[in-house]
């Protein structure tokens with residue numbers, strides 16, 4: 533993931549909601565392409 537996108541998103545949410553000094557944690561879970569079962 534492009535971290536800049538997350539920073540922009542967090543900043544936008546913060547300014548929209550009137551919050552300041554917002555901290556954020558992004559957690560991703562999932563299965564990479566190599567571990568996914570074949571869909572065919």
Ligand SMILES: [Zn+2]
Nearest residue numbers: 563564566567
């Ligand atoms: Zn994998």
